[in-house]
Amino acid sequence: GQQLNQSPQSMFIQEGEDVSMNCTSSSIFNTWLWYKQDPGEGPVLLIALYKAGELTSNGRLTAQFGITRKDSFLNISASIPSDVGIYFCAGQLGSNDYKLSFGAGTTVTVRA
């Protein structure tokens, strides 16, 4: 699949902080998806983006589909302890190609 560059690789958060992560690609995607995975479980869909420039929120989460269609970011506002986990971005070409290409993930940990 396509290679997605996701950053940062890991981050430490303090409760109440805002968190931001992003994904870039050398190729255009027509759909961007953000997932969260807890240890030993499958990824859970957080936000799906379908149009370039689209800004979508889901509670404290906000994600944007970059205007060039080659990038996306995810923001978490006022983080809480249960926000810890691994966040993955995924891109999909669509138009009969429905496979997902995943980023390497961003590991979010609570700062002691």
Add this chain to the structure above:
Amino acid sequence: GAVVSQHPSRVICKSGTSVKIECRSLDFQATTMFWYRQFPKKSLMLMATSNEGSKATYEQGVEKDKFLINHASLTLSTLTVTSAHPEDSSFYICSVTGTSGYNEQFFGPGTRLTVL
């Protein structure tokens, strides 16, 4: 979104045996399911696309005779790891497409395979 289950959640087997993993779409008829493999602290790697009533499409480098996929109904796809070896130990996850079309994929809880 779609609700997806996998069985078993964990399996330990001896080298040389075959293991079958089931993926069920509980509330949605899925014509297409996807199988992924995930190594510790790594991202998900697509293994194959499972199509109901037809042969699965495998990604480059994935041995189709090693990883047998059967999608016999709109709610069930199975992945059989044949003649398993320790290097096949991994976390296997399936996904189904959502009710709005192919854009969203909803994942099962995963199956941890350990081959001794």
